Amino acid sequence: MASGGPDPLFGLRNNFYLGAYQAAINGSEIPGLSPDDVVERDTIVYRSYIALGSYQLVINEIDSSAATPLQAVKLLALYLSNPENNKETVISNLRELLADPAIGNNPVLRLVAGTVFTHEQDYNEALKHTHSGGTMELHALNVQIFLKIHRSDYAEKQLRVMQQIDEDYPLTQLANAWLNLAVGGSKIQEAYLIFQDFSEKYPMTSLILNGKAVCCMHKGEFDEAETLLLEALNKDAKDPETLANLVVCSLHLGKPASRYLSQLKLSHPDHVLVKRASSAEESFERAIQTAA
Secondary structure, eight states: OOTTSOOTTHHHHHHHHTTOHHHHHHTOOOTTOOHHHHHHHHHHHHHHHHHTTOHHHHHHHOOTTSOHHHHHHHHHHHHHHOHHHHHHHHHHHHHHHHHOTTTTTOHHHHHHHHHHHHHTTOHHHHHHHHTTOOSHHHHHHHHHHHHHTTOHHHHHHHHHHHHHHHTTOHHHHHHHHHHHHHHOTTHHHHHHHHHHHHHHHSOOOHHHHHHHHHHHHHTTOHHHHHHHHHHHHHHOTTOHHHHHHHHHHHHHHTOOOHHHHHHHHHHOTTOHHHHHHHHHHHHHHHHHHHHO
16 A cells, blocks of 8 residues: 555445444455555455354465465454364464564464453453554554453553544544443443444444443433344344343343343353353352252
């Protein structure tokens, strides 16, 4: 891509960041791309397939001769397709690639390493590969990691870096909304306005609808949140965040949540809400047995 010229992948990236994964795939035939842009385009397309759960397609299509970013994306697909069985192999391969001085600093490789270690809840190891930033996505992942370890002060520093690079960039706005949700209070309305702005500028996605719904739940507007979440469910009946948010929303509305929880258990057994529910059920069973 020519320095200072228009970014031919801007629309593709936006679709991916905002959860319009099929639109990213469908709109990926972009003429006149440089070889580097082609690799980045393919990286985004394969990550979109991963987001849609098409892990095997990615594993099958990326061969051993592919560029480093694509090899990293293949490892991500392998990991997410079966975290328990593939974890050791994927982490071993990631460490090998990261240790190679010729490719170890590749931003997509570091992003995938950060993502895998975040899934493993090994946040120190994740930050080891992501903290130096270098791309907007790495800064955004840092924001997520710092929020997961309840360090909103560090998350805010990362957001400031992103704002200095491009305050209006969709990923910067998204990171700002995440931070506002974590801080809470008067910041919830600011987060809502960011998601509302997305919904006016871009096609509506589950990600945007869930963002608005979570803001509504924070404000105690559970009826509005439910409406948004049911719209999101129509777009993707297996989206884990939609199902998890519907469980929470239904409980607050005094409505049955068991069907949404059952769907979540079937499609995403490793989801944090499923693990918490299972733990609570086990504790309840133990309490009953103890009392008996």
